[in-house]
Amino acid sequence: MYKKIILKPTKEKSLLRQHLWVFSGAIAKSDSDIQNGEIVEVYSSKNDFLALGHYQNGSISVRILTFEKVEINYDFWLEKLKKAIDYRKTINLLPSEVSNVFRLVHGEGDYCPGLVIDIYNHSAVVQIHSVGMSNARFEIVAALQQFVELKLNNIFLRDEINNTVEQKLGNESETIVVENNFKFKVDLIKGQKTGFFIDQRENRNLLAKYCNNKSVLNLFSYTGGFSVYAAGSGALLVHTVDSSEPAIKIANSNIELNNVSANHCSYAVDAFDFLKDMKVDYDLIILDPPAFAKHIKSLSNAREAYIRLNRTAIKAIKSGGIIFTFSCSQVVSKEIFRNLIFTAAYQAGRTVRVLNQLTQPPDHPVNLFHPESEYLKGLVIYVE
Numbered sequence: 001m002y003k004k005i006i007l008k009p010t011k012e013k014s015l016l017r018q019h020l021w022v023f024s025g026a027i028a029k030s031d032s033d034i035q036n037g038e039i040v041e042v043y044s045s046k047n048d049f050l051a052l053g054h055y056q057n058g059s060i061s062v063r064i065l066t067f068e069k070v071e072i073n074y075d076f077w078l079e080k081l082k083k084a085i086d087y088r089k090t091i092n093l094l095p096s097e098v099s100n101v102f103r104l105v106h107g108e109g110d111y112c113p114g115l116v117i118d119i120y121n122h123s124a125v126v127q128i129h130s131v132g133m134s135n136a137r138f139e140i141v142a143a144l145q146q147f148v149e150l151k152l153n154n155i156f157l158r159d160e161i162n163n164t165v166e167q168k169l170g171n172e173s174e175t176i177v178v179e180n181n182f183k184f185k186v187d188l189i190k191g192q193k194t195g196f197f198i199d200q201r202e203n204r205n206l207l208a209k210y211c212n213n214k215s216v217l218n219l220f221s222y223t224g225g226f227s228v229y230a231a232g233s234g235a236l237l238v239h240t241v242d243s244s245e246p247a248i249k250i251a252n253s254n255i256e257l258n259n260v261s262a263n264h265c266s267y268a269v270d271a272f273d274f275l276k277d278m279k280v281d282y283d284l285i286i287l288d289p290p291a292f293a294k295h296i297k298s299l300s301n302a303r304e305a306y307i308r309l310n311r312t313a314i315k316a317i318k319s320g321g322i323i324f325t326f327s328c329s330q331v332v333s334k335e336i337f338r339n340l341i342f343t344a345a346y347q348a349g350r351t352v353r354v355l356n357q358l359t360q361p362p363d364h365p366v367n368l369f370h371p372e373s374e375y376l377k378g379l380v381i382y383v384e
Helices: 074-090 131-135 137-144 198-208 225-231 245-257 271-276 296-316 334-348
Strands: 003-007 021-023 027-030 039-043 049-055 060-066 101-106 115-120 123-128 154-159 164-169 174-179 182-187 215-219 237-241 264-267 284-287 321-327 352-359 377-383
Touching: 039 060, 049 131, 074 101, 074 137, 101 174, 101 198, 123 137, 131 137, 137 154, 182 225, 182 245, 198 225, 198 321, 198 352, 215 225, 215 271, 225 237, 225 245, 225 264, 237 245, 245 264, 271 296, 284 296, 296 321, 296 334, 321 334, 321 352, 334 352, 334 377
Parallel strands: 003 039, 123 154, 215 237, 215 284, 237 264, 284 321
Antiparallel strands: 003 027, 021 060, 039 049, 049 060, 101 115, 115 123, 154 164, 174 182, 321 377, 352 377
């Protein structure tokens, strides 16, 4: 049915363990003229069928869609989405009385490498990250519309491969969502990622428990998610810092939307500069930077950035202060991140205890057979 790729001897072991990537170095031979994004069948060196996936030029040559020999068509995507929806029902996100924003499809975590679908109230944002998923985007959008329980009025298709944004259903470009009873304005067309950092939902909820009567600094704030939770949970003051003026404007709007603006100030400046010249002794600091390392080649520079950022914060925070610190870099493992924070604390000369170890929420599931799907890691630390 599809063109074939044959692996080198022993290179089938990762697929037998249901890992979802085939690297270019594992391929012994393939049919001629395989096109970028084409569906291929993957076989062992002994010609045993292993999996079906999307072919793509690059170090990751095949992204696996299924370990069964089936036809990849509209019905296939319909079943994929049904399984994703059933899972979100199981974890009580669909429906939810306190939140109407969640991730419906999380790439490899939902056995859909290259595909992300986020739900914002009655809007869906479909984000494409591979050529194969770009080829299948119209079938996926059509299948998505079949699920009446989602009550979708708007569907946006954000194709990162072709750098396009299309609205496939509806005419709204912004919406108001509710997360743990807090309200947020989301720009569905221009917002980073799909418009909002949904993956910090449970970590924001934890932050709220530490904020009462505290002075809080939120660095790399984007649209102020952590700031809203802090200001709405009894913080004495909240300072929001991001280098992007448009992000700060939305953060201010979100603060006003929740009627918690009395104890809030925002600054459109570089977070490193703000932290270095800090004028307030904060009780609680949030460090949620963008991915310093998107590829393994940039890991060395990322290490230095994480250490410098956390060392400066640990030095600056008042005694008895708390720091929420994160990395969303996939190539920075939990072990590496923990060692970086250890190094930062040692260099800062402060005693540090770990209060909580943080990760992504269950609607961003970690595929046990594909450890790379665990990208978000964080620590809550107490500084003496």
